[in-house]
Amino acid sequence: MGEYLGSTGLAIPGSGGRMRVTIAEVARRARVSKTTVSRVLNNKADVDAATAVRVREVIAATGYIPSAGAVGLARGVTRTVGMLVPGLTWPWTGEVLQGVADVVESAGYGLLLSTTNRGADSLDGFSRKVSAKAFDGLLLVEPPEAVRHLRVLHDSGLPVVVIDDRGRRPAFPSVGTDNRQGGAAAARHLLDTGRTRLAMVTGPRDFGCASDRLNGFHDAVRDAGLTLDPRLIIEGDFMSESGEAAILQLLETGPEFDAVFAHNDLMAVGVLAGLRKAGRAVPADVAVIGFDDIPLAAHTQPPLTTIRQPLREMGEAAARRLLARLGGVPQPEEPLIVPTSLVVRESTAKRTAAAGRE
The missing domain is CATH 3.40.50.2300 (Response regulator)
Known part of the structure; x- marks a missing residue:
């Protein structure tokens, strides 16, 4: 571990703030080297007691206080x-x-x-x-x-x-x-509410979290004896606009669905907007669940069910x-x-x- 070798300190009392005390000034007044001052500052035991007292008297007299940041850098840490x-x-x-x-x-x-x-x-x-x-x-x-x-x-x-x-x-x-567990929980919840025609707006497929959420959702659907229709799975980019675009595309081209799992809350907000634009009621016509539990989720219309990341x-x-x-x-x-x-x-x-x- 290195020792503190100096920094700019406080202004000398009575100087009007025009001069600032350095370790060199302390060393000159105490008639020791800067290394000795450093060793006193670092509480090293191998400094003569009388010398240490003299250095500390000069420090007190001049008002010198080393900056904590500089001490840390000299010791090899910044905290x-x-x-x-x-x-x-x-x-x-x-x-x-x-x-x-x-x-x-x-x-x-x-x-x-x-x-x-x-x-x-x-x-x-x-x-x-x-x-x-x-x-x-x-x-x-x-x-x-x-x-x-x-x-x-x-x-x-x-x-x-x-x-x-x-x-x-x-x-x-x-x-x-645990993205996979979260995806599975989303599917189980939708199935528990009586939904069976499940759609999904995924995150980008090259994101591991999107793959995990999709696979967990798929696992739970399969365990319930059902299958996912690949025509009801569409990729988004985690932004609300992609959620709205995805749901409008599904409404136009895909088979009927009664629930949507969006891979994050922002896309779920877009899904809600798209369903509203298309005249579909939530949750009467379509249930919607997101992922994250961002603060906005509690304030959408209707408030959004979601998988909470802590x-x-x-x-x-x-x-x-x-x-x-x-x-x-x-x-x-x-x-x-x-x-x-x-x-x-x-x-x-x-x-x-x-x-x-x-």
Whole structure:
């Protein structure tokens, strides 16, 4: 571990703030080397007691206080955690970020937040922060294109924990959701409400989470002795516009359906809009279920049933994993999978017998 070798401190009392005390000034006044001052600051035991007293008297007299950041850098740590997210406008980023901040701040660490909003330019700026060792470890809400870069960062010795691994399961610590179990829960709930003609708006098929949600849904339907009609499965892009476009396409070209599972809440919001535009009532004509449980889900018309990802808990768990690693505790490289849960609201209200005969 390196020692603190100096930084700018506070202004000398009486100087009107025009001069700032440096470690060199403290060393000159105490008639010692900067290294000796450093060793006093770092509470090293091999400094002569009288010398240490003299140095501390000069420090007190001049008002010199080293910056905490500079001390950390000199010791090889910043007590700062970096976090890279795709963007701050993504609906559930705030919940994950709050979970991270609660844990990090309570442990006395700072949080350095970066986004990939500007694509390559953002990643270039982030790479400079990595090169400058601006943080001790990294939490990353994985943008799809980042997987190959994560291995390089991890192998270089930077502690990395991924949040929401999109089903890719990188070979280092990550925290994700049980997407397959969530998809199965969505199917079982729709079947329990009497729906049997099930449609699905998936996420992009190259996302592992979309494949897991589709496969879990398919498993539960098969276990119930039913089959999914491939004509009622259409791919979206996780944005609300794609959910609306998908449902309007299904209404125009596909067979009849009485329920829709959208792979995230944003697409489910689009599905609701498309059904409303087409004059279909929810849930009387079609039940709709989403995935995520973003804050908006409770305020749609009707309120949206969804599969809840425990977003804040995921942020907390990832932050705890990273801080443990920074504290020298080895972390398993197997993913930590956080279970989902079903949140029932009005968009999947059970069909009455009368409604079923209509």
